Amino acid sequence: MDAEPKLKGYILVAAVTVFFYDFLCTFPQEVAYVWSRPWSIGTVLFFLNRYLPFVDITLSLRLLTTISTPERCFRRFMIIAWFLAIGMAISQLILLIRTYAMWHLKRSITIFLFCLAFITIIPGLVFAHMEAVSLEFRPVEGHRYGCNIVRARNIGIIAYIALFISETTIVILTMIKASQHLRHSSSSSSWVFQLYRDGIIFYFYLLAMTIANAIVPVLADFQYKGILASPQRVLHSVLCTRVILVILRQRSDIAQRNTTNSYSMSRNSQQPRTEILTTIIDTRIDADIDDSGEDLSRSIGRDWTS
Numbered sequence: 001m002d003a004e005p006k007l008k009g010y011i012l013v014a015a016v017t018v019f020f021y022d023f024l025c026t027f028p029q030e031v032a033y034v035w036s037r038p039w040s041i042g043t044v045l046f047f048l049n050r051y052l053p054f055v056d057i058t059l060s061l062r063l064l065t066t067i068s069t070p071e072r073c074f075r076r077f078m079i080i081a082w083f084l085a086i087g088m089a090i091s092q093l094i095l096l097i098r099t100y101a102m103w104h105l106k107r108s109i110t111i112f113l114f115c116l117a118f119i120t121i122i123p124g125l126v127f128a129h130m131e132a133v134s135l136e137f138r139p140v141e142g143h144r145y146g147c148n149i150v151r152a153r154n155i156g157i158i159a160y161i162a163l164f165i166s167e168t169t170i171v172i173l174t175m176i177k178a179s180q181h182l183r184h185s186s187s188s189s190s191w192v193f194q195l196y197r198d199g200i201i202f203y204f205y206l207l208a209m210t211i212a213n214a215i216v217p218v219l220a221d222f223q224y225k226g227i228l229a230s231p232q233r234v235l236h237s238v239l240c241t242r243v244i245l246v247i248l249r250q251r252s253d254i255a256q257r258n259t260t261n262s263y264s265m266s267r268n269s270q271q272p273r274t275e276i277l278t279t280i281i282d283t284r285i286d287a288d289i290d291d292s293g294e295d296l297s298r299s300i301g302r303d304w305t306s
Helices: 003-033 039-066 070-102 107-133 155-185 192-220 230-260 262-267 297-300
Strands: 134-137 148-151 273-276 279-282
Touching: 003 039, 003 230, 039 070, 070 107, 070 134, 070 230, 107 155, 148 192, 148 273, 155 192, 192 230
Parallel strands: none
Antiparallel strands: 134 148, 273 279
């Protein structure tokens, strides 16, 4: 077996292992915090981000373990490319909406993030498709497994540049909001700090993978084009899932603490409250105030998962 298919197989198996391990680790949280919620746009995005990787990694594994004609290779690569591109677009959309909620639905930030999504996600999908249709294959010698790419345009790098711009903008906005909030908060060890910290750390993981995906097609042979696409897809899915579960876990914890106080809350008209789905949550419990004077717990009640 040649080095190229072996390397592709090792990298893909490693990505699949990480995906399934994380899926098993976080599945109980998904059941507890997502399955019981009413359906919404946020719920749909969560499940798409969570379960679409099962499709593209299965197709990728099958491609490496079957003997395929050039025509079949082209069709399967097109399908995989679209699943990868759409999956990462969904992950980016989730991160953008999370940032939108973090900034309390501020109008200027809303317009900015909408424009960012328009100039990064759509061109990313277009250039990913253009690169996929440019792929040319030849029969694999010796009736070996996999596909033999002999030609491809390197315009897919533009999709990764768009991804880089989007991810960098998100982390800058996150760091600005974290600085504002933590500077005025008396609970720097709160779950909000964890959300900021994880978001920034996750960004650097994604940044490293995005840069690698942009460099490999330029420096490596055609056969290695897209060799890191599946790992990046898995990483996007895993990290976005974990960010969402942190938010939902905190919501659930606050709701449970307030369930026993619901009667007194309903009698106290002066007590601040916000409705999250069907649960009344006391926004003064574990509340954090940012520099604009806004209660962070209240803003959580307005985020994208509502």
